[in-house]
Amino acid sequence: PERRTTVGAGKNGTVLIVDDDKRFRELCRDISRNMDLAAHIAGDGTEALELLRRFPFSVALVDLKMPRMGGMEFLSHAREITPELPVIIITGYSSVQTAIDAMKLGAVDYIPKPGSLQQIQGALARALERAGKPRQTAVEEHGRFGIIGTAPSMQPVYERIDVMRDSDSTVLIMGESGTGKELVAKAVHYFGLRASQPFIPIDC
Numbered sequence: 001p002e003r004r005t006t007v008g009a010g011k012n013g014t015v016l017i018v019d020d021d022k023r024f025r026e027l028c029r030d031i032s033r034n035m036d037l038a039a040h041i042a043g044d045g046t047e048a049l050e051l052l053r054r055f056p057f058s059v060a061l062v063d064l065k066m067p068r069m070g071g072m073e074f075l076s077h078a079r080e081i082t083p084e085l086p087v088i089i090i091t092g093y094s095s096v097q098t099a100i101d102a103m104k105l106g107a108v109d110y111i112p113k114p115g116s117l118q119q120i121q122g123a124l125a126r127a128l129e130r131a132g133k134p135r136q137t138a139v140e141e142h143g144r145f146g147i148i149g150t151a152p153s154m155q156p157v158y159e160r161i162d163v164m165r166d167s168d169s170t171v172l173i174m175g176e177s178g179t180g181k182e183l184v185a186k187a188v189h190y191f192g193l194r195a196s197q198p199f200i201p202i203d204c
Contacts, residue, residue: 011036013058013128018048018074019090020066024114028061031120045069045077052081059127061120063113064091064098075105086127090115103198109190110199122183126190145187157184165192 015037017028029039040055042048044066052060060078064071071089078085089102092113102110108130109123126145145161164171165188173181182201189199 014038014040014055015124016040016042016048016051016055016057016060016062018042018045018060018066018071019063020044021063024063027117028120031117032124035121035124037124045071045074048074049077049081052078052085057082057085058131059124060085060087061124062087062089064089064102072101072105075102075107079106084131086131088123088127090120090123100198100200103200109186118180118183122186126186130190130195145191161187161191164188167192 012035015028015032017025017032017039018041019025019028020043025041025043029041032039037058040051040057042051045062046069048060048062049069051057062071062074071091075087075089078087083106086108087106088109088111089107090111090113091098098110108127111119111123115123129145145158161184171185171188173184175181185201186199189195189197
């Protein structure tokens with residue numbers, strides 16, 4: 001049975017999971033626990049705001065379309081309660097304009113639904129990194145920049161990200177489908193000079 005809240009905080013912080021899809025909530029909760037994050041769960045924005053007023057959170061993972069109160073309205077209210085809270089918008093209603101609107105309201109990331117395990121882990125890791133939360137275990141699991149992979153072959157990739165993230169040059173990322181090109185692009189963006197600006201992926 002689904003537990004609505006988890007008492008206390010995990011080693012790496014506490015995540016607020018807001019989604020009306022019970023199966024997806026459970027997936028996000030399991031991913032969070034594997035990252036040593038305690039998970040509090042809400043079925044819509046109204047319920048999530050009540051939790052936000054009662055508990056401190058390290059990060060929030062919020063669906064866009066929900067009954068009573070959706071993710072955009074929640075994001076607007078959350079900014080008044082705890083402006084520093086990193087909010088990740090996740091939705092099946094993906095569009096460039098929606099991403100722009102979410103970023104304008106203060107979302108730190110935006111991933112399409114259904115998100116893969118790697119996408120969700122990466123988004124949570126990046127949000128925690130930006131918030132300055134201790135993530136020693138998560139760093140060991142995910143390598144650097146929120147990317148899974150600690151093999152020696154990944155080290156040149158991390159080194160290139162480190163060089164390019166503060167550069168004004170155009171960056172071309174090449175690789176087979178599914179190898180993580182967008183994760184590298186997000187790492188260059190979110191860990192560089194442009195971290196405060198929107199990141200808008202466009203599939204051509």
